[in-house]
Amino acid sequence: MAALAVTDSDAGRVLALSGRLDAGTIGAIWRDARQALAGAAGRPIVVDAAGVDYCDGAGIALIVDLLRQRKKGEVEVANLKPAFVALLNQFDIAVLDHDLDPEPKRLRAVEEIGAITSGVWHDIREQVEFIGEMVAAMAYAVRHPSSVRWRDVWLICEHVGADALPIVALISFLLGVILAFQSAIPMKKFGAEIFVADLIGLAMLRELGPLMTAILLAGRSGAAFAAEIGTMKVNQEVDALTTMGLDPVRFLVTPRIIAALLMTPLLTLFADLVSLLGGALTLQSFSIPFITFVHEVEGIVDFSDFMAGFVKTFVFAVLIAGIGCLRGLQTSAGASSVGDAATRAVVSGIILLVIVDGVFAVVYFFLDI
Amino acid sequence: MNQGAETAAKAEDGAPIIRVDGLTAGYDDFILLDKLNFDVRRGEVFVILGGSGCGKSTLLKHMIGLYEPKAGHVFIDGDDIVTAEGDARKAILRKIGVMYQSGALFGSMTLLENVRLPLEEYTDLDFEAIDLIGRMKLELVALEQFTGHLPAAISGGMQKRAAIARAMALDPMILFLDEPSAGLDPITSASLDALIRRLAENLGVTFVIVTHELASIFAIADRVIMLDKRKKGIIAEGDPRVLRDTSTDPWVRQFFLREPDAVAA
Numbered sequence: 001m002a003a004l005a006v007t008d009s010d011a012g013r014v015l016a017l018s019g020r021l022d023a024g025t026i027g028a029i030w031r032d033a034r035q036a037l038a039g040a041a042g043r044p045i046v047v048d049a050a051g052v053d054y055c056d057g058a059g060i061a062l063i064v065d066l067l068r069q070r071k072k073g074e075v076e077v078a079n080l081k082p083a084f085v086a087l088l089n090q091f092d093i094a095v096l097d098h099d100l101d102p103e104p105k106r107l108r109a110v111e112e113i114g115a116i117t118s119g120v121w122h123d124i125r126e127q128v129e130f131i132g133e134m135v136a137a138m139a140y141a142v143r144h145p146s147s148v149r150w151r152d153v154w155l156i157c158e159h160v161g162a163d164a165l166p167i168v169a170l171i172s173f174l175l176g177v178i179l180a181f182q183s184a185i186p187m188k189k190f191g192a193e194i195f196v197a198d199l200i201g202l203a204m205l206r207e208l209g210p211l212m213t214a215i216l217l218a219g220r221s222g223a224a225f226a227a228e229i230g231t232m233k234v235n236q237e238v239d240a241l242t243t244m245g246l247d248p249v250r251f252l253v254t255p256r257i258i259a260a261l262l263m264t265p266l267l268t269l270f271a272d273l274v275s276l277l278g279g280a281l282t283l284q285s286f287s288i289p290f291i292t293f294v295h296e297v298e299g300i301v302d303f304s305d306f307m308a309g310f311v312k313t314f315v316f317a318v319l320i321a322g323i324g325c326l327r328g329l330q331t332s333a334g335a336s337s338v339g340d341a342a343t344r345a346v347v348s349g350i351i352l353l354v355i356v357d358g359v360f361a362v363v364y365f366f367l368d369i
Numbered sequence: 370m371n372q373g374a375e376t377a378a379k380a381e382d383g384a385p386i387i388r389v390d391g392l393t394a395g396y397d398d399f400i401l402l403d404k405l406n407f408d409v410r411r412g413e414v415f416v417i418l419g420g421s422g423c424g425k426s427t428l429l430k431h432m433i434g435l436y437e438p439k440a441g442h443v444f445i446d447g448d449d450i451v452t453a454e455g456d457a458r459k460a461i462l463r464k465i466g467v468m469y470q471s472g473a474l475f476g477s478m479t480l481l482e483n484v485r486l487p488l489e490e491y492t493d494l495d496f497e498a499i500d501l502i503g504r505m506k507l508e509l510v511a512l513e514q515f516t517g518h519l520p521a522a523i524s525g526g527m528q529k530r531a532a533i534a535r536a537m538a539l540d541p542m543i544l545f546l547d548e549p550s551a552g553l554d555p556i557t558s559a560s561l562d563a564l565i566r567r568l569a570e571n572l573g574v575t576f577v578i579v580t581h582e583l584a585s586i587f588a589i590a591d592r593v594i595m596l597d598k599r600k601k602g603i604i605a606e607g608d609p610r611v612l613r614d615t616s617t618d619p620w621v622r623q624f625f626l627r628e629p630d631a632v633a634a
Binding site: 231235236237239240242243244245246 | 433475
C-alpha cells in the first residue's frame with residue numbers, strides 16, 4: 001500500500017511518500033498530496049521519497065504532477081532511490097506542461113455549415129468531372145471497341161447478371177405475390193379481383209420492375225464496384241495504372257459501365273416476368289385462371305408501357321455503375337475507407353435512382369406516355 | 370536496339386537522366402521538402418535515404434508525377450513531368466517503371482497477366498510475342514515457375530520481384546523502387562539487392578530507390594542523397610561508403626552508424 005504523511009517545519013512542508021506507488025494504490029494519496037501542496041502556498045515543499053519501495057510509471061506521474069504544480073525549484077524531490085530517479089529523469093516537465101500537438105479547435109456552427117457546404121460543392125464538382133471522364137471513356141470505347149477489355153466485361157457481366165438471378169427472382173416473385181394479395185383482398189369485396197392483373201401488369205412493367213431491380217443492383221453490384229476499386233486504390237494498384245500511363249477510368253470504369261448496360265435491362269425483363277408469374281399464381285387462389293390473367297395483362301399493358309420501364313433501365317445502369325466506380329476511386333487510405341466507399345455507393349446510388357425515377361415519371365406525364 | 374543498349378549508348382553523353390529543380394512539396398500548409406535540387410545520372414543506382422517521415426516516398430511520388438509539387442520541376446530525360454499533359458505525359462511515363470512498396474500487383478490477374486498488361490496496352494505485338502516477353506521478364510526475376518499464380522498465392526518477396534518484372538515490361542529507361550526490402554527477411558532482401566545490381570549492370574537501367582535499409586544501401590547504391598526532416602531537404606549527397614567514413618555531419622554519421630536519437634536512447 002502507498003501512504004502519504006504531511007509534516008510542517010520552519011523550512012517548509014514535507015510530503016513523505018512511502019510504500020508501493022502504482023496505479024492501483026496512489027489514487028487517494030494523489031488527491032491528498034495535491035491538497036497538501038495547495039495548502040502550503042508560498043512555502044517550500046519537499047517530497048520525501050525515502051520510504052518508497054516500488055514506483056512504476058503511475059508513481060512517477062504522481063511525482064511529476066507534484067513538481068509541476070509550482071515554479072521550478074519550489075518543489076524538491078528527496079531520497080528517491082537511484083532506479084526511480086532514472087525513471088523520473090526521462091521526462092521533461094516543461095514539455096509535459098504544453099500540449100505540443102493540440103487537437104484542432106471545434107468549428108463554430110457557421111464555420112461547420114461552411115465546411116459542409118464546401119464539401120458538398122467539392123463532391124458535386126468531382127461528380128461532374130467524373131461524368132465528363134466517363135462520357136469521354138465511353139465515346140473512346142465506341143470509336144475503338146478493341147480498346148475495351150472484353151474479357152473483364154464478360155466476367156463482370158457474370159457477377160452483375162447471372163449471379164444476381166436468384167436474388168432478383170426471389171424479390172420479384174415475392175413482390176408479385178404481395179401486390180396480388182394486398183390488392184385482391186379489398187378488390188374482392190367489389191367483385192373486381194380480375195383488375196388486380198391490370199394493376200400488377202402496369203405497376204411492375206412501368207415502375208416497380210425497373211426500380212426494384214436497380215435498387216437490388218445498387219446494393220449488390222454498386223457496392224461491389226466501390227469496394228473492389230477502393231481496395232485497388234488502397235493497395236496502390238490504381239497508382240500503378242496511372243504510372244503505366246493507363247487511364248483508370250478507361251481501364252476500370254468502362255468495362256463496368258458496359259457490363260451494367262448489358263445486364264440491367266435483361267435482369268429487369270426477368271424481374272418483370274417473374275413478378276407477373278407470382279401475381280398469376282396468387283390470383284389462382286382467387287379463382288382467376290392463369291390464361292385469364294394473361295389475357296387481362298395483354299389487354300391493359302401495351303408496348304409503350306413496356307418501353308416506359310425498359311428505357312429507364314439503361315439510365316439506371318449507368319447511374320449504378322458510375323456511382324459505384326466514382327466512390328471507389330474517391331477512396332482514401334485505410335481499410336475503413338473501403339467500407340465508407342461501399343456505403344456511400346449504395347446510399348448515393350439509391351438516392352439518385354429514386355430522384356431520376358421521379359424525373360422520368362414527370363417527363364412521361366407531360367409526354368402522355 | 371534494345372533498351373539496355375540504348376541506355377548504355379546515351380550514358381556517354383553525360384547528361385543527367387533526371388533533374389529535380391527547385392522542388393517544393395508538402396501537404397496543405399505544411400512544407401515537407403523545400404526547394405530540392407539534384408540530378409540522377411544515367412545508368413546509376415541512385416538511392417534516396419533518410420529517417421522515417423523525412424519525405425522519401427513523397428519525393429518519389431513527385432518524381433513519377435503522381436503528386437503535383439507546390440513549386441519546381443522534375444525533368445525526366447529532358448521533359449518536365451510536372452507540366453506535361455496528355456500524350457506528352459504518356460511519353461514520359463513510357464520511360465519509367467515503378468515498383469510500389471506493396472508490389473501493387475493486380476490481385477485478379479496472374480503474375481504473367483500482370484506483366485503482359487502494359488505490353489497489351491502499349492504494343493501491337495501478337496499475343497504469342499507478348500506472352501513470350503512476359504515469360505522472359507518473369508524469368509529475369511526467377512519467377513518462371515510461378516507465371517500462373519495469383520499474387521495472393523506467393524510470398525511478399527516474390528510479389529516484389531514480380532512487380533519489378535511488370536515495371537520492366539516495356540523496358541523503361543528508369544526504374545523507381547519504393548522500399549524494395551521493407552518487410553523482407555535478410556536472405557530474401559539480399560537476393561533482391563543482387564537482382565537489382567544484376568539488372569543495373571546487365572541492362573543499363575537507371576534505378577531510383579527509396580530505402581532506409583543500411584545493408585541494401587551499401588550493397589546496391591552508386592550514389593545516395595540523404596533527406597532530413599529538420600532541414601526539409603538534402604543534408605548529404607555522394608557515395609554511401611565515403612559518406613559513412615568521412616562525413617562530419619552529425620545526422621549523417623548517426624544514420625550510418627545506427628545511433629539512436631538522444632530522446633530514444
